[in-house]
Amino acid sequence: MRHLLSAGDLDLTEALLVLDTAEQLDRAIAGRDVKKLPTLRGRTVVNLFYEDSTRTRTSFELAAKRLSADVINFSAKGSSVAKGESLKDTALSLEAMGADAVVARHWASGAPERLTSWVRGSVINAGDGTHEHPTQALLDAFTMRRRLRGGEGDLEGLHVAIVGDVLHSRVARSNTLLLRTLGARVTLVAPPTLLPLGVERMFGDPVDVSYDLDSVLPTADVVMMLRVQSERMAESFFPSAREYSRRYGLDVRRMGLLPDHAIVMHPGPMNRGMEIAADVADHPKRSTIVEQVTNGVSVRMAVLYLLLGGAE
Amino acid sequence: MPAENASDDPRATGARSVLDSGDVSRVIDRMAHQILEKTGGAADAVLLGIPTRGVALAARLAGRIAIFEPVSVPIGTLDITLYRDDLRLRGVRPLGATVEPAGGIDGRLVILVDDVLYSGRTVRAALDALTALGRPRAVQLAVLVDRGHRELPIRADYVGKNLPTSRQEEVRVQLADVDGADGVFLTDGLYPGERGR
Numbered sequence: 018m019r020h021l022l023s024a025g026d027l028d029l030t031e032a033l034l035v036l037d038t039a040e041q042l043d044r045a046i047a048g049r050d051v052k053k054l055p056t057l058r059g060r061t062v063v064n065l066f067y068e069d070s071t072r073t074r075t076s077f078e079l080a081a082k083r084l085s086a087d088v089i090n091f092s093a094k095g096s097s098v099a100k101g102e103s104l105k106d107t108a109l110s111l112e113a114m115g116a117d118a119v120v121a122r123h124w125a126s127g128a129p130e131r132l133t134s135w136v137r138g139s140v141i142n143a144g145d146g147t148h149e150h151p152t153q154a155l156l157d158a159f160t161m162r163r164r165l166r167g168g169e170g171d172l173e174g175l176h177v178a179i180v181g182d183v184l185h186s187r188v189a190r191s192n193t194l195l196l197r198t199l200g201a202r203v204t205l206v207a208p209p210t211l212l213p214l215g216v217e218r219m220f221g222d223p224v225d226v227s228y229d230l231d232s233v234l235p236t237a238d239v240v241m242m243l244r245v246q247s248e249r250m251a252e253s254f255f256p257s258a259r260e261y262s263r264r265y266g267l268d269v270r271r272m273g274l275l276p277d278h279a280i281v282m283h284p285g286p287m288n289r290g291m292e293i294a295a296d297v298a299d300h301p302k303r304s305t306i307v308e309q310v311t312n313g314v315s316v317r318m319a320v321l322y323l324l325l326g327g328a329e
Numbered sequence: 330m331p332a333e334n335a336s337d338d339p340r341a342t343g344a345r346s347v348l349d350s351g352d353v354s355r356v357i358d359r360m361a362h363q364i365l366e367k368t369g370g371a372a373d374a375v376l377l378g379i380p381t382r383g384v385a386l387a388a389r390l391a392g393r394i395a396i397f398e399p400v401s402v403p404i405g406t407l408d409i410t411l412y413r414d415d416l417r418l419r420g421v422r423p424l425g426a427t428v429e430p431a432g433g434i435d436g437r438l439v440i441l442v443d444d445v446l447y448s449g450r451t452v453r454a455a456l457d458a459l460t461a462l463g464r465p466r467a468v469q470l471a472v473l474v475d476r477g478h479r480e481l482p483i484r485a486d487y488v489g490k491n492l493p494t495s496r497q498e499e500v501r502v503q504l505a506d507v508d509g510a511d512g513v514f515l516t517d518g519l520y521p522g523e524r525g526r
Contacts, residue, residue, distance in 0.1 A: 034423070041424040045411060051461065056411045322411075327421035 018323055020140045022130050024151040024191035024198075032198050033171065036159050039312075039319035040168055046083065057086040060325050063116040065107070065132075066143070067093040067123040072285055072310060073143050073153075077120045080317035086325070089116070104128060108135040117325055121145070139324040147185050153284055154191035156316040158199055160305050161239055163312070164280050173200035178233045180206040181243035181265060181292050184213050184254070188284045189243055193220050204237070206230050208265065210254040230265055234274040241282040242267050242293045258291055268294040272303065280305050344501060344514035347492060353473075353504075353511035356489040357386070360471060361393035363487050364440065365400075373466065374438045375430040376404045379455055382444035385506040386473055390442065405430035407441070407462070412454040429462065439465040440486075444502040446472040449483035474513055476500050 018031060027035070046052045062081040064074055074090065081088045091111070098107060104123070111119060118139040121129040126146030133140045144150040161175065162168055177196055183189045183205050193203050197220065204225040205216060217223050227233050234240065245261065255261045267281065275281075281293075281303045289295045298304055348356065368374050371394060378387030384406050391402045408425035416422065430437075441455050452470060459468065471487035476494040494500060494515065501514040 038424055041408075041426060042411075045408075045424075045427060049461065054411045054461070055457065056416065322424075323421050326416055328417055328419050 020129075020133055020142075021151050021320055021324065022133070022140065022142045023149050024154040024195040025149075027151075027195065027198060029171065029198055029200075032155075032158070032195060035155055035316065035319050035323060036162060037169075038323060039155075039159055039315045042318045042322065043312075043315035052083055053085060054083060055085050056322060057081070057084040057325055060086045060117040061115055062086045062088050062118045062120060062321065062325075063111050063114075064088065064090045064092075064143075065111065065119050065121045065123075066091065067098065067104075067121075067125075067128070068144065070122055070144070072313070073122065073150075076310070076313040077141075077143060077152075077317050080314050080321055083314070084318055084321055086117075086321065089114075104131065105135055108132050112136045112138075118321065141320060141324070144187055146187065147190075148187050149191045149194075150187040150284075151191050151195070152313070152317055152320060153188050154195040155320070156309060156313040157188075157192055157241065157282060157284070158195055159312050159316050160282065160309050161201075161280070164305060164308075165238060165278065171199045172196060175201040175238050176204070176236055177201050177239040177241060178204045178206050178230075178237040179241045179243065180230060180267070182211045182245050182254075183207045183216065183243065184211045185246040186243045188241075192241065193224060197222070197224075204233050206233050206265070208255055208261070230267075230271065231274060234271060235276065237275060238279055239282060240267065240275065240279065241284075242287075244284065244286060245288055245292055262291055266290075266292050266294065267297050269296050272297050272300070275303070279303065282306065282309060284309070344516040346512060347474075347500075347515050348490060348511075348513040350505075350511035353489075353513065356473065357389050358393055360473075360487050360489055361390050361397060364390065364471065365394060365398055367469075367486065368438060368440075370398060371400050371402050373436070374402050374440055375432070375434060376402055376440050376442055376471075377407045377430065377434070377455075377459070378404065379407055379409060379441065379443040379451060380425045382473075382502055382504050382507055383442045385504040386444060386471075387442040388506065389504070390471065403430035403432055405434075407455055407458055409451060409454040409458045412457040412461075414450060414454065427458070427462070434459070434463040434465050436464070436466050438467050438469065440469045440471050442471045444473050444504070445500050446470070446475045446483075446485050446488075447478055447500075449479045449481035452483050453481050473502055474500055 078088050116138045120141045120143045122143040123145050126148035128145050129140050129142040179189050206227045283306050376387040378384035387404045391404045406428040408427045410422050469486040472485045473489040474492050475488045476492050497518045499516045499518045503512045
């Protein structure tokens with residue numbers, strides 16, 4: 018593995034290797050006073066963020082620091098990008114500074130892939146436009162595996178409902194690809210206006226699609242709520258926030274339709290009261306939202322280790 | 330490290346047997362006695378094996394110690410991959426699990442256990458890994474074979490067999506729990522086609 022651009026690039030063996038490595042790294046530092054490993058000493062990781070992000074950037078930063086890599090944070094705001102520098106020129110500068118890995122988030126789909134032709138180091142896609150967010154999919158799979166499969170093996174037979182703004186969601190795309198590699202069954206649930214055209218066929222094998230959340234919940238082991246991305250919506254995709262919430266929001270009544278063991282996930286940031294009710298988001302037994310953030314650090318440590326931990 | 334590709338049978342590749350299975354058992358018994366003697370009964374000792382064969386050897390030693398004296402020495406596993414100094418010389422190594430011995434290692438006498446002592450770099454990495462795990466009272470080292478060629482100022486407290494070797498040679502240790510049978514072998518490190526040139 019040289020870059021991580023798409024969750025679809027990982028075959029079953031590679032996906033399991035990332036998850037198993039994350040599990041080992043998590044255990045290696047769990048309960049320790051000093052959460053630091055010397056493994057990536059002398060390596061430089063650049064966080065190149067063209068889009069706002071708190072969770073993903075800090076998660077990558079913490080992951081790199083826990084492995085003793087040097088971290089440079091580069092955000093478009095307050096940098097030469099604001100003065101009009103192109104992605105290529107920025108990349109070439111980073112290259113000249115000797116970046117071993119570039120963690121890239123960009124509003125344009127495909128920007129990380131473009132970066133791979135300009136830098137020698139590994140490129141990790143930390144979210145590109147409406148395309149992909151592979152480390153989010155990995156941390157989600159890691160969380161499901163821990164909660165429902167005892168932290169080992171694949172996700173064969175698991176039924177995952179991904180609900181909401183599938184059209185704009187890179188999380189939905191990466192998750193669908195990875196979950197199917199791991200053997201899970203995915204149902205995409207959304208109003209027709211928030212599904213990409215031809216979604217049934219866009220992932221190779223046909224994917225299940227439903228417009229009716231209530232009918233999917235009773236058989237779901239996992240329900241993953243997506244954020245309604247108002248910033249990517251130039252036109253209106255549903256009549257009103259209230260109507261969306263009534264038909265596709267996860268409230269306490271709907272949560273009651275889930276099987277006992279089922280968990281509720283959300284990649285954050287949440288619109289409380291819109292796609293997810295506060296009582297559901299804070300539910301002590303079902304909600305894994307805080308856990309997902311914790312697991313994100315371990316999974317990103319695993320990705321950094323697997324990309325940078327060996328010979329070039 | 331010597332035991333890396335131990336899946337292929339050394340007997341089939343022209344290797345010379347150094348210790349047979351009877352020898353290995355006797356050597357392990359002697360090491361168990363030495364540990365009991367040197368630690369005054371091994372009361373606060375823990376055995377920490379370095380994967381893969383160090384773990385099997387630690388379990389064997391603990392088993393023999395329990396037979397000789399009424400003492401149960403806790404055993405654990407110390408994966409040192411994340412602390413190696415040669416990570417960048419090879420492809421990515423898979424990680425193993427670290428298992429703390431029952432009761433932890435703080436204030437205990439930790440005996441690191443490995444199959445072969447060679448450059449000493451594995452032990453150096455293990456000492457670093459240990460620091461991250463806790464603060465032992467003291468640390469000792471037990472190895473089945475010391476083959477020389479140290480690159481660091483490290484020595485073992487318990488040695489099963491001192492085996493003078495050349496750098497070209499390869500030492501292969503086999504233990505029943507991992508390989509099905511005990512034995513120590515020395516190969517010339519050459520591929521069969523290179524021999525006799």
